Amino acid sequence: MRNGFILRAGYGGARRAVAAHLKNRSKQTEPLKGSTLTEPKTYRTIARLYDLLDLPFEYFRYRRIRPQLWQGLAGWVLDAGVGTGRNMPYYPKAAEMTGLDLSPAMLKRARQRRQALGIAVTLQQGNICATGFPDGHFDAVASSFLFCVLDDSLQLAALSELRRICKPGGEIRVLEYELSAHPLRRAIMRLWAPWVAFAYGARFDRNTGQYAQAAGLEIVGDRFVHGDTIRLLTLRAT
Numbered sequence: 001m002r003n004g005f006i007l008r009a010g011y012g013g014a015r016r017a018v019a020a021h022l023k024n025r026s027k028q029t030e031p032l033k034g035s036t037l038t039e040p041k042t043y044r045t046i047a048r049l050y051d052l053l054d055l056p057f058e059y060f061r062y063r064r065i066r067p068q069l070w071q072g073l074a075g076w077v078l079d080a081g082v083g084t085g086r087n088m089p090y091y092p093k094a095a096e097m098t099g100l101d102l103s104p105a106m107l108k109r110a111r112q113r114r115q116a117l118g119i120a121v122t123l124q125q126g127n128i129c130a131t132g133f134p135d136g137h138f139d140a141v142a143s144s145f146l147f148c149v150l151d152d153s154l155q156l157a158a159l160s161e162l163r164r165i166c167k168p169g170g171e172i173r174v175l176e177y178e179l180s181a182h183p184l185r186r187a188i189m190r191l192w193a194p195w196v197a198f199a200y201g202a203r204f205d206r207n208t209g210q211y212a213q214a215a216g217l218e219i220v221g222d223r224f225v226h227g228d229t230i231r232l233l234t235l236r237a238t
């Protein structure tokens, strides 16, 4: 079912999406800014190709890592930056899930995945820097590859918002890339970086953990889950 979903983009669809992406990128002039954020054009056009482009990484890397992001979480849980819903198969059974994303195009894919998997998850459009959820609304919050997409100027605002909407003592988990310390791997990642910036508006060097203290969060868990390039941070309100 999932493969059928991915392949429906088809070759013609993929070509049109790449053309639209190139056109939109050339129009993209304004950097993202705080609460005035609108859907990133990057995701409006890449949504149709997202699963296809990510397929090799999903298969060989992420499907082993994603369960670790959700393990043991229960109650009201937020998937921040839900994207096309790639985490859905790994949501904990004991959780009432909500997925939030800025991009309606990505959310449309997430709704299709929700239906294909037959699971219950509330999907909502919103900006992770100003979600509108009440204080302490969630028992836990998790995100995968969201912070690599957020501009440096938004990292603190986003972490602070996660702290606000997570109940005191609740876990905030952040799964993110970082540049390898190994010279060869680092050089390969630097070669990839222009493509990653172009296709996903993402960077490998956000180093989100550096904003934890300022956001009123303590790092209670910090480990690599793939080589020294994908890190799982666990944070709690101080």
Ligand SMILES: C[S@@+](CC[C@H](N)C(=O)[O-])C[C@H]1O[C@@H](n2cnc3c(N)ncnc32)[C@H](O)[C@@H]1O
Binding pocket: 037, 040, 043, 080, 081, 082, 083, 084, 085, 086, 087, 100, 101, 102, 103, 106, 126, 127, 128, 129, 143, 144, 145, 146, 149, 150, 200, 202
């Ligand atoms: C690289 S994708 C990751 C998607 C998904 N979490 C995954 O693991 O495949 C980043 C997602 O973050 C979303 N995003 C970007 N800026 C956002 C913001 N300010 N608020 C909420 N979502 C945002 C994008 O629309 C996109 O769906």
